[in-house]
Amino acid sequence: MKNILIFIFILIAGNSYGGLSIYQKLSEVNKCWMEQKDVLVQELDNYNKLSEKEWIQLHLALVEQTLRSRQTNHLNTAQHTKRFRCLDILHRYWQDANFPINEDYAYRTPIFIDKYNNFCAVGFLIKETGHEGISRRISAQTNHAYVREMNYPELGKWAEENGFTIDELAWIQPAYPPQSRCQKVGNGVDGFVQEFYVDTASQQLYVGGKFVQADKSFVANNIAYVTENAGAYTWHKMADGVNGAVNAITKFDGKIFVAGSFNRAGGVAADNIAYWDGSTWYSAGCIDGEVRDLLVFEGVLYAAGEFKSCAAESGRNFAKWNGSIWTMIAGIEGKINTMEVYKGSIVLGGRFDFDTIANLNAIKWNSISSFQRFDNKVLNEVMDFEVYTDTLHVACKKSIVNDSVQLLQKLYHNHWIGLFEPGTYFYMFGPKTDSLSLNTLCAETKAINLGGYFSASSGMTWGSNTISFGSYWVNVDSTVNKMILFKNELILGGKFKTGMEYKKASFDTVELNGITKRLPWKLSIPEYKNQEVVITVYPNPVSSGKIITTENGFLASDYIISTVDGKQCASGKLSNRNEIQLPQLASGTYFINLRNTEGQSAKCRISIE
Numbered sequence: 351m352k353n354i355l356i357f358i359f360i361l362i363a364g365n366s367y368g369g370l371s372i373y374q375k376l377s378e379v380n381k382c383w384m385e386q387k388d389v390l391v392q393e394l395d396n397y398n399k400l401s402e403k404e405w406i407q408l409h410l411a412l413v414e415q416t417l418r419s420r421q422t423n424h425l426n427t428a429q430h431t432k433r434f435r436c437l438d439i440l441h442r443y444w445q446d447a448n449f450p451i452n453e454d455y456a457y458r459t460p461i462f463i464d465k466y467n468n469f470c471a472v473g474f475l476i477k478e479t480g481h482e483g484i485s486r487r488i489s490a491q492t493n494h495a496y497v498r499e500m501n502y503p504e505l506g507k508w509a510e511e512n513g514f515t516i517d518e519l520a521w522i523q524p525a526y527p528p529q530s531r532c533q534k535v536g537n538g539v540d541g542f543v544q545e546f547y548v549d550t551a552s553q554q555l556y557v558g559g560k561f562v563q564a565d566k567s568f569v570a571n572n573i574a575y576v577t578e579n580a581g582a583y584t585w586h587k588m589a590d591g592v593n594g595a596v597n598a599i600t601k602f603d604g605k606i607f608v609a610g611s612f613n614r615a616g617g618v619a620a621d622n623i624a625y626w627d628g629s630t631w632y633s634a635g636c637i638d639g640e641v642r643d644l645l646v647f648e649g650v651l652y653a654a655g656e657f658k659s660c661a662a663e664s665g666r667n668f669a670k671w672n673g674s675i676w677t678m679i680a681g682i683e684g685k686i687n688t689m690e691v692y693k694g695s696i697v698l699g700g701r702f703d704f705d706t707i708a709n710l711n712a713i714k715w716n717s718i719s720s721f722q723r724f725d726n727k728v729l730n731e732v733m734d735f736e737v738y739t740d741t742l743h744v745a746c747k748k749s750i751v752n753d754s755v756q757l758l759q760k761l762y763h764n765h766w767i768g769l770f771e772p773g774t775y776f777y778m779f780g781p782k783t784d785s786l787s788l789n790t791l792c793a794e795t796k797a798i799n800l801g802g803y804f805s806a807s808s809g810m811t812w813g814s815n816t817i818s819f820g821s822y823w824v825n826v827d828s829t830v831n832k833m834i835l836f837k838n839e840l841i842l843g844g845k846f847k848t849g850m851e852y853k854k855a856s857f858d859t860v861e862l863n864g865i866t867k868r869l870p871w872k873l874s875i876p877e878y879k880n881q882e883v884v885i886t887v888y889p890n891p892v893s894s895g896k897i898i899t900t901e902n903g904f905l906a907s908d909y910i911i912s913t914v915d916g917k918q919c920a921s922g923k924l925s926n927r928n929e930i931q932l933p934q935l936a937s938g939t940y941f942i943n944l945r946n947t948e949g950q951s952a953k954c955r956i957s958i959e
Contacts, residue, residue: 372408378458379409382521389416402527403447410444410471413522425513432479433513439478440522443471450526458525460496463489467901472497472523476508482928483905484508497523532824532849535576535841536583537566538863543843546834547599549606553577554586555836556606557843557865558596572596573608578837588626589616598644602651602671607634609641609653621660623653623676635676636660637669645689647696648717654686654698668698668715681705681721682713690735692742692761695722699732699744712744712766725765729756736791738798743769745788745800757788758800792833792840801830801842824868825849840868887942891957894935898942898956900928906944906952913940932958 377383389412414437422430450461450468462473463485469477473485484504492500497520509516541561548555555576557564564570564585571591577584594612601607605625608615615624616631622641623634639657646652651671658666658678665678667686684702691697695714704710704721712728715721730746737743742761750756758769788802826846833842842865849860860866886901900906909930911920919940920933930942935958943953 375405376409376412379405379524380521382517385517386416386521388420403449406449406524406526407444407447409524410440410522414440414444417518422513429511429513432511436475436479436512436514439475440471443474449524452526452528455494455528458527459494460523460525462493462495470523472519475512475522476505479508479512480926481508482901486901487905496520532826532842532860532862532866533869534583534860534862535865535867536564536585538861538865539564539570539574540566541572541864542829542831542845543864544595544597544610544831545599546832546836546841546843547601547606548834548836549601553837555834555841556599558599558608558610559831559843559864560595561864572610572612573599576836589629589631591616592620592624592631594622597640597642597655598653600644600646600651602644602646605632607644607651609637609644609655611640622657635671635674637676642685642687642700643689645691645696647691652689652696654689654700656685667702679715687732688734690737690742692735692737695719697735697742699728699735701731701749724761725763728759728766733787733789733802734791736793736798738791738793743791743798745791745802747787747789747802748785757786787829789829789831789844790833792835794835794840799833799840801833801844803829824866826862826866842866842868887954887956891959892932893959894932894937896932898930898932900924900930900942900944906946908945910943910945911935911940912943913938 373383383389418434418437422433425433448468450464450470451466452459452461460470462470469485473489476482476485481504484502488500488502488505497505497516506516509519539557539559539561540563542559543557543561544559546555546557555578556573557576558573560572562569562571564574564587567585568587569591570585570587571593573588573591573596575586575588577586592608592610592612593614595610596608596612597610599606599608602625605627607623607625609623611622612620613622614620615626615633618624618631618633620631620633621636622639623637625632625634637653637655637657638660640655641653641657642655644651644653653669653671653676654667656667657669659669659676661675663678665680667682667684668679669676670679682698682702682704684700686698686700686702688699689696690699692714695716697712697714699712701709701711704713704723707723707727709729710723710727711730711732713721713723728744728746729750731749732744733747734745735742736745744759744761744766746757746759748757756768759766760769786802786804788800788804790801792799792801824842826842826844826849828844828846830842830844830846832844833840835841844864846862846864846866849862849866887898889896889898892898900909906928907924909922909924910918911930911932912918919935922930924930924944937958940956940958941953942956943951945951
């Protein structure tokens with residue numbers, strides 16, 4: 351008991367986020383927390399920043415502590431002894447923390463046994479008390495079911511013999527969160543990615559930013575494009591690129607326009623904007639300053655950023671292209687970061703003043719009505735807009751002290767409202783000093799993805815930097831600047847160098863170099879049905895005459911050993927430990943065939959040394 355209390359104190363004593371309580375978070379891990387009448391909820395501290403593995407450890411530690419303290423007068427001596435033996439096993443289990451890994455689903459789900467042979471807590475208790483066959487059968491037939499959904503007489507019998515109720519087993523069993531999944535897009539770039547554009551006609555993904563090399567294979571100078579075939583990504587050179595940062599890319603009049611902060615494109619002089627016709631660079635007029643976004647609206651190309659006219663023309667930061675020169679649209683004083691078409695207007699966002707209003711930061715414009723204000727300001731600096739479910743959303747950089755709620759907002763009628771209120775799950779994006787920024791939004795059919803520089807409030811300690819309100823996330827080591835859908839895959843670009851991915855039951859670091867693809871999860875709920883029967887034999891290879899151990903998910907009782915040409919060498923009953931004593935066999939390859947009393951069978955190869 352002393353070890354449990356020390357562990358809980360360490361976890362609860364840290365700094366807390368406001369809003370979500372530990373009780374609420376534990377109820378995410380297992381909804382049965384809401385049913386417990388003997389847990390003093392008010393004694394649980396506020397929501398702390400723990401990893402998901404630590405949350406499962408805390409859940410199991412608190413469940414163990416409570417189950418030890420419950421009255422057991424209704425149990426006989428054997429049940430009482432077995433119950434506390436199981437609680438000792440549970441204590442060892444959560445301390446070792448070899449939990450199942452949810453690599454396949456985009457939501458929390460139970461996993462009785464994962465493909466790496468990690469058992470859930472209930473499955474582990476059953477296995478360690480000598481009934482591994484029951485755990486294997488449950489895993490083979492209903493691996494993602496909750497305990498109360500399982501209809502196995504032997505499970506109820508095991509619970510009764512060991513002094514537990516089914517409700518207690520249901521409380522023990524956690525659901526496991528989705529894991530980080532990302533993949534390389536070639537070898538990336540040697541700097542950072544700032545912008546993407548997809549040419550749907552040619553199926554080319556244009557990549558801009560601040561870098562010299564692309565794919566570790568050629569000099570790109572801040573701009574290149576990528577093609578994809580059967581999951582493989584190929585990088586392509588665009589002559590000599592441009593000699594400064596690329597912030598904006600779009601297609602107009604059949605050409606790829608590129609803008610940012612540069613003065614040459616290929617071998618041509620170009621004042622911060624140029625276009626590419628597929629083989630050659632050309633100047634696209636003159637803009638005096640940094641361009642941060644390009645947009646085509648009603649057949650006209652617009653530029654926005656922090657610039658002035660190259661001619662003696664009034665107006666700053668917002669301009670339109672007439673085919674030969676840029677014409678300023680006066681009114682905005684400050685920096686414009688982004689533009690989006692929404693309901694017949696261009697919506698502009700950044701950190702700017704308009705008319706007599708300081709820090710307005712968001713405004714809409716069209717050629718008929720000119721500038722039109724929203725009913726309220728967006729207080730933080732606007733970084734990106736996105737339309738999702740016919741509603742305009744805005745992502746912001748933190749520029750107001752202690753304001754994390756308003757970093758993500760949506761437009762309701764003509765009024766900006768926070769997407770999440772204080773106390774909700776996404777209220778806090780973890781502290782990343784004063785640089786906390788939500789930089790980019792990307793909508794899918796059932797989710798809106800958010801990227802930037804932050805740690806999600808779910809307890810990811812390494813810095814997630816992207817999260818989706820459809821339950822996806824990608825864990826990378828630095829800022830995400832841009833996201834886009836390319837051939838129905840979410841592509842992320844930014845300043846990150848590496849990402850984290852689960853491989854072989856552990857975290858692996860994946861070299862990404864500024865660009866990555868999010869690997870998909872399964873979105874459907876798994877059906878509870880018999881799966882393909884498989885068996886495992888170890889050690890394999892093995893010496894003749896030795897003992898081997900088998901694992902199977904269908905309660906096998908008999909075995910047959912045969913040669914590859916079908917000649918039977920030995921047969922018999924499996925021991926209660928699923929062991930087989932091998933006869934003396936010549937070196938070579940053999941088959942082990944297992945069968946249960948219902949006629950199900952499976953076989954695997956074994957090598958005799």
